[in-house]
Amino acid sequence: MAGLGMLARKIFGSANDRRVKSYRPRVAQINSLEDEVKALSDDALRARTAEFREQLANGAKLEDLLVPAFATVREAAVRVLGQRHYDVQLIGGMVLNDGAIAEMKTGEGKTLVATLACYLNALPGKGVHVVTVNDYLAKRDSEMMGRIYGFLGLTTGVIVHNMNDDQRRAAYNCDITYATNNELGFDYLRDNMKYERPQMVQRPHAYAIVDEVDSILVDEARTPLIISGPLEDRSDLYTTIDTFIPSIVEGDFELDEKQRTVIFTEEGTEKLEGMLTEAGLLKGASLYDIENVSIVHHVNQALRAHKLFQRDKDYIVKDGEVVIIDEFTGRMMPGRRYSEGLHQALEAKERVKIQPENQTFASITFQNYFRMYEKLAGMTGTAATEADEFMDIYGLEVLEIPTNMPIARADDDDEVYRSVQEKYDAIVETIRDAKTRGQPVLVGTTSIEKSETLAALLKRQGFRQHDFDVLFDGDDGSKNEMVFQVLNARYHEQEAYIIAQAGVPGAVTIATNMAGRGTDIQLGGNAEMRIERELGDMPAGPERQAAEAKIHEDIARLKQKAIDAGGLFVIGTERHESRRIDNQLRGRSGRQGDPGQSRFYLSLQDDLMRIFGSDRMEGMLQKLGLKEGEAIVHPWINKALEKAQQKVEARNFDIRKNLLKYDDVMNDQRKVIFEQRIELMTEESVDDTVKDMRHDVIEGLVAKHIPENAYAEQWDTEGLHAAVLESLNIDLPVQDWAREEGIADEEMRERIIKAADDIYADKEERFTPPLLRHIEKAILLQTLDQLWREHLAALDSLRSVIGFRGYAQRDPLQEYRTEAFALFEALLSSLRQAVTAQLMRVELAEQPPEPEPVDESIMHASHINPLTGEDEMALAEQAALAGAASHFSATPGKGADVFGQVGRNEPCPCGSGKKFKHCHGALV
Structure with missing residues (x-):
């Protein structure tokens, strides 16, 4: 039967191929209008927006306007940005308009694709939300794509940190609004804590396009957005219980790494009861008497903190605080805290100040927030492996859009070594070889600890770690130095700039998984960022034009050198639990038909191999009698690993689905309460x-x-x-x-x-x-x-x-x-x-009682984006308290959130005496 299915796909194409083919006739219609639209003046092109809106008012449907609207946007993009939508990008825009997910490879221009569906769906005037994974991308995309919308007479807004309600309301009232998933969710929750309808900032949820949809709707689906405030301080209890745990030894507890659980054995419970009785914390004879429910909870959390959570893997201690490390990206998540007393148990374990627990004021998951939209669409480079989940939970179909140019990247089979040390030795040797040939290398690791282990190994082999304020100058001489850069949670502020230059010949960049996602790695380097960095102070004129032309020439030369060396070489230091994360790493290489190469290096001691791998695989490798330093390379190994990953993905999907069933119960009640509040306010x-x-x-x-x-x-x-x-x-x-x-x-x-x-x-x-x-x-x-x-x-x-x-x-x-x-x-x-x-x-007083909203100074908003590792809400609070600029990375004017619009050559409002461009407006 499988053979028949394969034969049918060869003759008729897959279901995906047939769906993509169905869009081709409309692509031809758009192309046929190109000469006609090109002949229009700017004013005539702009006037088409009013014409479309008039047609909608007269009963036309959006589908009737798709072809002329897309042709209009394509021409506007050419005039404003000098970018013309490829045919495959037009198909991507149609998929987004249909309320589906467009899977488009890295470098295929998803940001530009979104403009097509945004423009068309903004015409009815109900508002379109474009959801990004961090503030940097929201601001960057709104400024760049906003030029197209502005040219066509539409308004563009952006929601970022430190904006007040009036600014947010104005942004939401725009035709198209760019914002992060966190900002949208928290604005929704805050709106439902307001006491007057005019104070609310959001409009009804009409249409949203979610960028990096797999990150937002899958990775983040398990953790709710929470707005909370502190409860009573119980730090003494945490500290006391923490002193008992070092006495708990092997045999007193059972640890299951696969399920991430740890429980006391009977012996451990008896030992603990003795210690709790001595400390006067136990009521009654047994730990499990009803009066001791709270104590049981706290001792279990203390046990988890000590036996399940490892410093520098699951969290780090920075500036006297326990900061969580995201499991997907290995990046810090400042402001994010574990719930139910676990974070306090970690603080007690690390002997840092214990912050009080919080009471939840409002919460919602992204699963339920985004299902409120009348029409939802998404785009990403990696969604196919989660297609069942998107359809099951969100009713979203995933369509793979063909690349504009054929993919020329070579994906090598995995190399499997016996030990971690042998694996790292092979990686270092591969990096050295690529460096010698001038081939740029991107090394993906799964945690900060592993990226720093690799960095230490490279240093011992004679490599030097680059300073982060020094980037590639473009001359060949610097490439001969054995230098590398590390991009992980400790340095995420520089991520956009570092990742953008990872395609320079000879560059070696170590990144924790997908840090810097949203920024293309261009072979030869990124011209715009280099121009901003090197010519930021130079006034416009012939001299600047000549300097810019020189940079473009230099980048073209470096690009050719990188191509000759084989393009970007992506090295994976181990397999992730999800195939999608591995595919994201691979996808950084081979953009727009560029050559490239990817290879994963594994060892039998890797977590995935050790916990989830097949026992047969280990036995097979042992029988082969591998010598030290030798690797097994075979497609069967890849298939066995893929099966292990599929098992983990299926289990994680079941967990998310089960959590959603429980959250749906609360969501039904939340909708009743929130709708009732709005009705009462109105x-x-x-x-x-x-x-x-x-x-x-x-x-x-x-x-x-x-x-x-x-x-x-x-x-x-x-x-x-x-x-x-x-x-x-x-x-x-x-x-x-x-x-x-x-x-x-x-x-x-x-x-x-x-x-x-x-x-x-x-x-x-x-x-x-x-x-x-x-x-x-x-x-x-x-x-x-x-x-x-x-x-x-x-x-x-x-x-x-x-x-x-x-x-x-x-x-x-x-x-x-x-x-x-x-x-x-x-x-x-x-x-x-x-x-x-x-x-x-109630009795009459001198002043009528006003509704007392929750004191915002005690409110704490928490949720994290796994691909950025940042809790933007917490960072905003820190920035406001410090009176400093926002955390925008690698972009000029990074102090704009705090200080408003400031000229680059004006004195910085912080009072430093420096020019704004050299202080809070400087590039990182």
């Missing part, structure tokens, strides 16, 4: 809502204390009297009413309702209706927010223990749904009671 008056709540509370009180069809002597009138006094602040003669002959529960209810309504009417007369309406809305929103926060904490606690229901042969997910629904109903009941009780007690 309404002029909430008095009907307040009245319904008051009546519901009364009905509930009567139903509780006067059972249906019960005799009067069975009524709990004393309890009803007390409940009415507590909930409504009214002292009613309930017992006297109950003694009246023939009275029924319905009449009791009506009397209590009338009494409450009369008192409230009197309150309204004293307060005046406008003031009471204001108070009602303020109390209702504040109470809703407080209860929602408590509800989030309750759901977190429920989620952490619900798995144990599986031991009772019950489905944990179904149990979670049932319990979460009961908690939500309790939230709504508490809301009615709390709002009613407060409003019945």
Whole structure:
């Protein structure tokens, strides 16, 4: 059957080929309009935008306008940027317009492709969001592509750090808005913590194009965006528990590296109970008594911190803080903290200051945020391996777009060595050989530790690490030096510039996985960045033009030299758990038909080989009797590794899918609460809502204390009297009413309702209706927010223990749904009671109460982009506190966020006395 399938694909093409082919007729139509559009004046070309909008207003559909709109954008790009969309880029634009994922190789111009779908989908005026993986790319792309949109009469906005709400609102009101996934998500959460509708910054979610879609919708899908604030300080407890763990030795715990779990054995539990009893922390005889739930949680986290998490692999200690290292990229994630007390356990382990735990104010996952868009599309160089996940979770189809030029990169089979040392020796020798021939080399590592191990090896072999403020000057002489550069979490500020120059002949760049993603590695170097660096101070004129021409000539010469040497040589130091990450690394070489080469070096001691690899593979290699320094190279090895990776990918997909099922439960409730908040903020008056709540509370009180069809002597009138006094602040003669002959529960209810309504009417007369309406809305929103926060904490606690229901042969997910629904109903009941009780007690003060939003100074927004390793929100707070510029890397004007628009030759506003271009506006 497999043979028949292969035969059918050869004759008819794959499903992907057929889909791509279906776009070709429209490409031909766009090409046929090229001469006609080229003949238009600038004003006539710009006027087409108004014509398209008029056609939409008259009933035309976007699909009807696709061909002329794409032809318009292509011509505008030629006039403004000097770049013409290739035919394959037109196909990519159509895929994006269809709400699918365009997989396009590195260097195929995805940024330019997005302009086609952006322009077309911006015509209805609902707003288009272009989502990037970091602020540098958002700003760079909005400035460059914004020139095309501006030429065609559309507005472009960008959301970056340190922007206030007015600036954000203005950016969201633009036709096309560039922003990071973090900024979009946090703005959504903050909007739903506002108390007036005009304070919100976002518009409804119409259309989004997600750049590096695999990073945002797959890698980051497991961690929610969280806005939180600190709780009470419990650092003493963490420190005390941490002192017990060094006494826990092998045999006291069971470690499973594959599942990333560690648990106490029976012996370990007994030992721990003794230590906790001695410290006075244990209540009762057993660690697992109900009173010790919190202690159990903390000792388990301390055990994880010591036995599962390794310094300089999972985290580093920098400036007295524990900073997480991202598992995908090996880059630091400042501001990101592990939840549920794990980060505090790590801080106790490393003897640094323990920061207090946080209470969640609002949270959402990217899975649920991006599913809010009416139409969603994405683009990346690597999505095919995750196609099932994109379709299953987001309903997004993945289409592979052919490259403009055939790929000329040679992907060698993996070389497998017995030990890590032998593998590194082979890598160093390969680097030396490539360096001698003038071939640029990019070495991909999976962690900071491994990149620095390799750097140390190179230094011992006579190589010298480049200073980061010194880059390649373009003369051949410097290339003969045995120098290299390291790009990892410790130096991520320079990533765009370093990675852009990694294609210079003889350059050796060691990068933790995909650091610098979003910046092309061009053979010979990047002309724009060199011009900015070398000629930044030179005024425009003939002299500058000549200097620029010289740089272009130099880069063309260096490019030819790099091509002659074989193009960019990508070396992988080990396989990643995901094939996609390996493909990203490979894809850095061979852009736009350039030659290139890639090879992975492995050892039997690598994590993937050791934990997930086939035992048969190890046995096979041992039988072959490899000599020291020898490697096995065979396609079968690649296939066996690929199968191991597929197993891990499938497991990770199942984890993400399972997490989403649980998050969907919270998401349904979140939507109800957030929609309710917007409705309440939008309404002029909430008095009907307040009245319904008051009546519901009364009905509930009567139903509780006067059972249906019960005799009067069975009524709990004393309890009803007390409940009415507590909930409504009214002292009613309930017992006297109950003694009246023939009275029924319905009449009791009506009397209590009338009494409450009369008192409230009197309150309204004293307060005046406008003031009471204001108070009602303020109390209702504040109470809703407080209860929602408590509800989030309750759901977190429920989620952490619900798995144990599986031991009772019950489905944990179904149990979670049932319990979460009961908690939500309790939230709504508490809301009615709390709002009613407060409003019945409120008295007129000199100033009406204003809704008190959460103090933003204590709020902490946390989420990380695995491909950048940065928590942009935390970095923004640090920059604001320091009064320094934002962290934009390798771009002029990096102080613009803090200081606004400052001329490059003007004094820097920070007061240093230097020119802005030499201070906060300098290139990194």
